[in-house]
Amino acid sequence: MRLSRYFLPLLKETPAEAQIVSHRLMLRAGLIRQEAAGIYAWLPLGIRVLNKIKEIVHEEMNRAGAIEILMPTLQSADLWRESGRYEAYGKEMLRIKDRHDRELLYGPTNEEMVTEIFRGYVRSYKSLPLNLYHTQWKFRDEVRPRFGVMRGREFLMKDAYSFDIDKEAARKSYNRMYVAYLRTFARMGLKSIPMRAETGPIGGDLSHEFIVLADTGESQVFCHSDLLDMPIPGEDTDFDGDLEPIIKSRTDLYAATEDVHDQDRFEAEVPEGKRLSARGIEVGQVFYFGTKYSAPMKAVVAGPDGKEVPVEMGSYGIGVSRLVGAIIEASHDEAGIIWPEPVAPFDVALINLKSGDAATDAACEDIYARLTKAGVEVLYDDTDERPGAKFASMELIGIPHQLIVGPRGLKAGVVEVKNRATGAKEELSMDAAVNRFAPA
Amino acid sequence: MRLSRYFLPLLKETPAEAQIVSHRLMLRAGLIRQEAAGIYAWLPLGIRVLNKIKEIVHEEMNRAGAIEILMPTLQSADLWRESGRYEAYGKEMLRIKDRHDRELLYGPTNEEMVTEIFRGYVRSYKSLPLNLYHTQWKFRDEVRPRFGVMRGREFLMKDAYSFDIDKEAARKSYNRMYVAYLRTFARMGLKSIPMRAETGPIGGDLSHEFIVLADTGESQVFCHSDLLDMPIPGEDTDFDGDLEPIIKSRTDLYAATEDVHDQDRFEAEVPEGKRLSARGIEVGQVFYFGTKYSAPMKAVVAGPDGKEVPVEMGSYGIGVSRLVGAIIEASHDEAGIIWPEPVAPFDVALINLKSGDAATDAACEDIYARLTKAGVEVLYDDTDERPGAKFASMELIGIPHQLIVGPRGLKAGVVEVKNRATGAKEELSMDAAVNRFAPA
Numbered sequence: 001m002r003l004s005r006y007f008l009p010l011l012k013e014t015p016a017e018a019q020i021v022s023h024r025l026m027l028r029a030g031l032i033r034q035e036a037a038g039i040y041a042w043l044p045l046g047i048r049v050l051n052k053i054k055e056i057v058h059e060e061m062n063r064a065g066a067i068e069i070l071m072p073t074l075q076s077a078d079l080w081r082e083s084g085r086y087e088a089y090g091k092e093m094l095r096i097k098d099r100h101d102r103e104l105l106y107g108p109t110n111e112e113m114v115t116e117i118f119r120g121y122v123r124s125y126k127s128l129p130l131n132l133y134h135t136q137w138k139f140r141d142e143v144r145p146r147f148g149v150m151r152g153r154e155f156l157m158k159d160a161y162s163f164d165i166d167k168e169a170a171r172k173s174y175n176r177m178y179v180a181y182l183r184t185f186a187r188m189g190l191k192s193i194p195m196r197a198e199t200g201p202i203g204g205d206l207s208h209e210f211i212v213l214a215d216t217g218e219s220q221v222f223c224h225s226d227l228l229d230m231p232i233p234g235e236d237t238d239f240d241g242d243l244e245p246i247i248k249s250r251t252d253l254y255a256a257t258e259d260v261h262d263q264d265r266f267e268a269e270v271p272e273g274k275r276l277s278a279r280g281i282e283v284g285q286v287f288y289f290g291t292k293y294s295a296p297m298k299a300v301v302a303g304p305d306g307k308e309v310p311v312e313m314g315s316y317g318i319g320v321s322r323l324v325g326a327i328i329e330a331s332h333d334e335a336g337i338i339w340p341e342p343v344a345p346f347d348v349a350l351i352n353l354k355s356g357d358a359a360t361d362a363a364c365e366d367i368y369a370r371l372t373k374a375g376v377e378v379l380y381d382d383t384d385e386r387p388g389a390k391f392a393s394m395e396l397i398g399i400p401h402q403l404i405v406g407p408r409g410l411k412a413g414v415v416e417v418k419n420r421a422t423g424a425k426e427e428l429s430m431d432a433a434v435n436r437f438a439p440a
Numbered sequence: 441m442r443l444s445r446y447f448l449p450l451l452k453e454t455p456a457e458a459q460i461v462s463h464r465l466m467l468r469a470g471l472i473r474q475e476a477a478g479i480y481a482w483l484p485l486g487i488r489v490l491n492k493i494k495e496i497v498h499e500e501m502n503r504a505g506a507i508e509i510l511m512p513t514l515q516s517a518d519l520w521r522e523s524g525r526y527e528a529y530g531k532e533m534l535r536i537k538d539r540h541d542r543e544l545l546y547g548p549t550n551e552e553m554v555t556e557i558f559r560g561y562v563r564s565y566k567s568l569p570l571n572l573y574h575t576q577w578k579f580r581d582e583v584r585p586r587f588g589v590m591r592g593r594e595f596l597m598k599d600a601y602s603f604d605i606d607k608e609a610a611r612k613s614y615n616r617m618y619v620a621y622l623r624t625f626a627r628m629g630l631k632s633i634p635m636r637a638e639t640g641p642i643g644g645d646l647s648h649e650f651i652v653l654a655d656t657g658e659s660q661v662f663c664h665s666d667l668l669d670m671p672i673p674g675e676d677t678d679f680d681g682d683l684e685p686i687i688k689s690r691t692d693l694y695a696a697t698e699d700v701h702d703q704d705r706f707e708a709e710v711p712e713g714k715r716l717s718a719r720g721i722e723v724g725q726v727f728y729f730g731t732k733y734s735a736p737m738k739a740v741v742a743g744p745d746g747k748e749v750p751v752e753m754g755s756y757g758i759g760v761s762r763l764v765g766a767i768i769e770a771s772h773d774e775a776g777i778i779w780p781e782p783v784a785p786f787d788v789a790l791i792n793l794k795s796g797d798a799a800t801d802a803a804c805e806d807i808y809a810r811l812t813k814a815g816v817e818v819l820y821d822d823t824d825e826r827p828g829a830k831f832a833s834m835e836l837i838g839i840p841h842q843l844i845v846g847p848r849g850l851k852a853g854v855v856e857v858k859n860r861a862t863g864a865k866e867e868l869s870m871d872a873a874v875n876r877f878a879p880a
Binding site: 006039043068070071072091116134141143153 | 486512594
């Protein structure tokens with residue numbers, strides 16, 4: 001993408017309303033624009049990151065055997081009356097009347113709807129296990145939306161729902177999502193720690209929150225520090241196999257959010273030098289809630305003995321839009337964002353230090369063409385801004401690698417490659433630089 | 441994907457509420473489920489098609505130089521008061537109040553919001569031309585939603601918006617989208633005909649609807665029949681070049697929807713043997729509306745002479761969810777859907793005629809593994825249904841190619857390959873069959 005043809009509206013000043021660094025940087029780097037309280041438009045750089053995060057989430061869902069669907073944003077109020085949550089949900093639910101005065105709502109979550117879909121078709125345990133997921137916009141009418149996409153009102157969530165014949169099978173489904181989540185967040189460059197958590201309005205008796213540590217995190221968390229360096233299950237993980245050892249290696253170690261924290265247990269179970277107390281950001285949560293929805297909504301299947309039983313369910317959420325903020329909270333410096341490569345909006349920033357200089361332009365065009373042809377995503381700054389301004393912009397938007405081309409270097413036969421995260425610079429020949437990102 | 445682990449809820453009976461063939465087939469083939477009037481959930485097979493259509497639309501938008509963004513579903517009523525459309529839009533607009541009694545609405549289209557985004561950042565003609573697009577769920581509160589996704593209330597639309605310094609540049613932007621649309625629909629296996637159309641509530645003085653012919657189309661259309669066989673601009677089309685000849689070759693020939701049809705002109709301009717009068721489905725529409733939104737909303741840029749002028753705009757919509765229905769209307773038979781390859785939910789249906797038979801299972805597993813490894817999307821029917829039921833299901837869901845494996849064929853060293861569209865069958869060796877879909 002040529003910057004001269006792109007839409008990258010960077011802000012010089014830090015917007016006064018932004019209280020946390022991810023919100024400030026998302027506004028300054030032209031990722032989002034607020035359209036109403038807690039409601040954002042995603043600008044070109046922002047949607048690229050959001051799409052990459054969604055893609056990773058979906059790949060790991062598919063790997064774990066979950067199946068994609070897509071439920072609508074609006075739901076019928078009657079559906080929520082069946083579960084008893086319509087009245088219970090309170091003012092966070094956005095209630096709507098259509099032109100015929102029928103009651104709708106903007107879905108804050110989808111347990112009811114997916115249960116309705118399930119009961120509409122599935123009759124036998126032979127169709128189980130089943131796990132259906134979707135990524136769709138949700139709305140929660142927060143009293144005071146703030147922190148940008150970290151606590152917005154309209155937000156993008158991936159939510160998966162598992163259906164099993166009994167508790168044992170449901171536990172296996174839970175484990176599959178637990179392991180998928182470990183992989184998902186690790187692939188985005190995040191260290192996530194699963195922690196026992198309250199189940200809240202979803203209900204149920206087993207839940208883990210996946211927490212990313214960051215100073216600006218919304219909640220206090222307590223855990224064994226070894227949890228920071230556990231191995232991540234590999235691509236070859238057998239999701240049909242026994243995942244319990246992976247889970248147990250983590251649940252054996254103390255980890256809890258402040259809601260369920262037990263200081264005495266913490267001190268008894270964790271050696272003093274390993275006690276980690278920190279701020280954390282929730283990026284996902286998994287729930288097992290049994291028949292909480294299937295029983296009242298009569299989502300039953302015939303078991304092997306022919307008897308009908310309500311299906312055992314769990315739900316599994318990932319805050320897809322919130323992750324954009326969480327990643328920035330976990331990865332930035334004074335100059336701006338530092339994107340982990342898998343979620344970066346572009347792979348390489350190509351900086352032309354002297355647009356208009358024939359040799360420099362030609363070298364940049366050549367590099368741009370070769371990298372683009374190889375499938376490398378390049379943002380090419382071909383504008384006539386000063387080099388200083390170009391550097392500052394690229395530092396701010398945080399593309400992992402900068403490839404800097406100027407007349408002086410070209411005379412010496414070199415271009416400069418800079419790593420955004422480490423700041424390390426190297427001089428390479430043009431061919432070597434191209435080869436670095438697009439190996440022949 | 442193994443069918444035994446998939447969620448493919450097929451209906452034996454045709455639902456009584458479905459009046460047109462695409463709606464019937466979408467319900468029967470397990471593509472969608474109605475959740476409220478005009479509001480649908482997309483089941484696994486359906487979301488795969490929807491994703492493929494969206495992907496093609498985005499590729500062609502990007503090729504034509506448009507830039508992806510993503511605007512939220514909910515919008516502030518105040519924004520629409522600026523353009524004067526809040527009161528004018530009528531009951532099709534879903535109006536919402538949040539917990540603080542602030543007026544929101546579920547966006548039926550995004551001219552106002554994108555104009556607000558533009559004016560927030562762009563100051564100079566040097567940033568133009570600019571074309572921003574997104575694909576987002578919209579809501580129009582139809583009095584009587586019907587025909588499934590063809591006239592739903594919550595629907596997925598791609599809408600692009602162009603910004604230019606003057607009419608001449610705006611016309612070029614319009615032409616780019618016109619050509620992109622020709623390519624987009626052709627890639628989905630559709631013959632689309634651009635027709636002059638009314639501008640309706642969007643406004644402006646130039647508009648074309650892209651119409652797909654189908655007996656169940658919602659409107660009568662009239663055109664020169666040569667328009668059915670015009671060449672489609674290639675992948676190498678230069679969108680920076682002069683597209684006028686491509687446009688002119690079409691606009692020279694009479695084509696109009698019933699709203700703007702002029703029978704006298706039709707008869708005067710079109711030789712009798714070339715007069716086509718047929719039913720059509722609108723799958724996209726392009727508008728040039730100049731300063732209709734930029735003037736009242738003060739989206740102005742400084743021109744080369746330093747004077748501020750309101751920006752010239754156009755908008756360009758494609759009904760992404762509607763296209764699923766439109767493609768089925770245009771491509772089906774008595775037995776079910778016939779997906780054009782580029783939008784098919786799977787490339788190949790692998791049918792095991794005798795699940796449980798060791799040799800047949802082994803052959804199927806081998807084929808499945810080899811095709812999947814090569815990136816071919818295979819739906820493998822590994823269930824123990826009867827062959828007749830398996831055939832009927834695969835005909836219904838319309839996967840373009842069937843690969844049929846049974847004990848008798850295997851003894852003779854062959855498997856059968858069947859083309860869903862033509863019904864043509866071939867016997868091939870296993871290797872030749874695999875090679876057909878995954879050339880070595």
